[in-house]
Amino acid sequence: MILLLLFLGGGCAPVIIPPATAGKDSVPVLVADYGYHSTLILPRPDGGMIEYAYGDWTYFGQNQKSVGNALHALVASDQATMGRRMLDREVNQPGLKDALGAKTILRFDAPRQKVEELERALEQRFSARLDSIVYSPVHELYFVKDDEPYGVGHNCNHFTAQWLERLGCRVEGMVLTSSFKLKESVPASTTAIETAAAQASSRSTSQPTSMPAAASRGLAATRPDTRRSSLMTRSQ
Secondary structure, eight states, X not given: OXXXXXXXXXXXXXXXXXXXOTTSOEXXXXXXXXXXXXXXXXEOTTSSEEEEEEEEIIIIISOOOOHHHHHHHHHHOSOEEEEEEEEOOOTTXXXXXHHHTOSEEEEEEEEXXXXXXXXXXXXXXXXXXXXXXXEETTTTEEEEEESSOOBTTBOHHHHHHXXXXXXXXXXXXXXXXXOOEEOOOOOHHHHHHHHHHHHHHHHHHHSOOOOOHHHHTXXXXXXXXXXXXXXXXXXX
């Protein structure tokens, strides 16, 4: 499964462009990469974090990771699953990546309102199928059946991308593998300042170089400065 996803992904990493949060009430969000499987980690209002994952019910939720089950999950999955776990850790706590067992962790800030709205939506989606809940000691995740189909063109990484977009992110590039990259967004105000500065520079180079009489009398023209449970888990 890993080799097939890497082949299909063609080495093109999807790029996350976070929302601009300047002047807004924002909170940190994490994307964990477990090698070929990604998850979204959101802060909890009462402290700690919550991690959401998505995959095939048999391959991921039941941890039946044979080659046959891997191929079946990719091309003929008959049941998807959503996984969830509470993390008694903080975003800035040392050793988080190793405790999770993740390969990499990306962090960015997103508007608090959007984060809380997404967490409520994922909570409702998970709770709707509590009749099917099982616990995986391998992944340290609780799994429930999910109604949205899983497949190679609609895998865990596509779901991560969809959740990110609900937070106001843009995700660019081919989303098949979990190797997300992070690109810092440029606040609109910064862009406006840079544009104005460039225009001013262009105008100044096109004007005559002779100085007005006022400057020759010692009067200089001035311009304004534009000066956030210990865990050891395995990936899917």
